[in-house]
Amino acid sequence: MRIEVIRQAAGHELPLLLDEDGMPIPSANEFILGRQHLKTNTLARNARELMIFFEWLDDQGIDLWHRVSRGQGFTEAEVVGSLFVMLRRDRSRGKVTKLAVEPDTYNQRLLTIAAFLRWYFDTCLVGMSSDNRVRERVKENQARVASWFNEGSISAAPTSRASGSKSMTDREHAFLVEL
Template identity: 35%
Template structure:
């Protein structure tokens, strides 16, 4: 089984699953086509999660649609064998496979397999010539759903020792390292300014890497107050990146009332970016952030920024520093500030929903350090009810 990426004439990319003979697996690729409104990464992950199912079917010599149309009941041993296959690691080339994947990985596989199997059942049930077999197949679908849903693992406990976001001191230090006027990290002036602006936009506005890399020139509106427009667009044929950046969440207008950052953004757009454009040999790009050769910047280049500063300052910055760390810092830090200003929980959720582009009220929960906040509240509570009895200098 192999996954390839196909680029259409309009610039859209779609992943495709090929069997062991290099031929497209029709059913699963049709399912992916029905979900083409989702991002390329999401669809590629879906195919990765479905690959064990087809490896298992191939090993048993089973054709999925023939199996469903037959109306045969799937015995417990059948579904148990499928669940066990989803639990196992998949061999990649000559690399040894892990004995078992993490519970979270297994649950993702199982969820995707369930969605795909239900789609396959509905395709078969839509056949008008089934007759009396429709009730039997529908009953088999219910039993398969019930058996597979019983296989879910409990969620892994979070690692409480690893803080996902940055402290205020770490956030300031990261900006000091990347600041174009700083000598802490040696790089070309154009690259250093660009990297600083990318990190600053993610840290101060809560932008995702895909949202930063999707920005066009017209999306940054300079004026008395600079606006940064996050827009959802179809993938352009001009985007030559193997994994084009995309905006997954709602579009929004973010006000950037930060004079120095506005000045640096304008300087980059007018001077440093134009230097990169001239290196592109006439192939002018409308994307705001460009590589040194004038092409749209890739997400791997953004991740390389964090990899470099992690290695350069291991004692000053956390070992898990990444683009997502900045999103955690933005969400958790802004929530604390809004709380201090007296906003209610409902108002805070609404504000964060808009600034983050969320469509669900619980989307930001995973980015908020509830554990850290609860520890602070507990300490204040202990001080009230126990006084100084827990102090270090109290004799035991």
């Protein structure tokens, strides 16, 4: 998979996610097109994050539309035990280079893929009639997947500031009070 940036006649640049054969991935690109109010770099980052997700789908042999539209959804083992592990890996230059990325990078990947899945589930639900029995299962799966993504985020450790302020020691505080 790769990302290709298309320059439109008006000068706007739009990144597109392409599969191994060089064909656009419709759902990913439709999601990106819906966010074209964002900057090109943000959209390119979103496309890179979605690329990881679609590579995971390929590795697992999962047909996303089949899973979602039939109410099958995902198991916790698939999402938490497999996808989240893949999202934690650094993928510089298209392959895994280090074991883990920074917490902010991981959280950003989670946010993008969670937004994509929310959009994807909603797209599927819009096409179903309100009396369809599968509709309720799709909604339940959507809520379950969303909760796993909410629980999956990690809080970043505070970064140390070399030039930033720091608190006074007890000794410095006593000296200041004495003055």
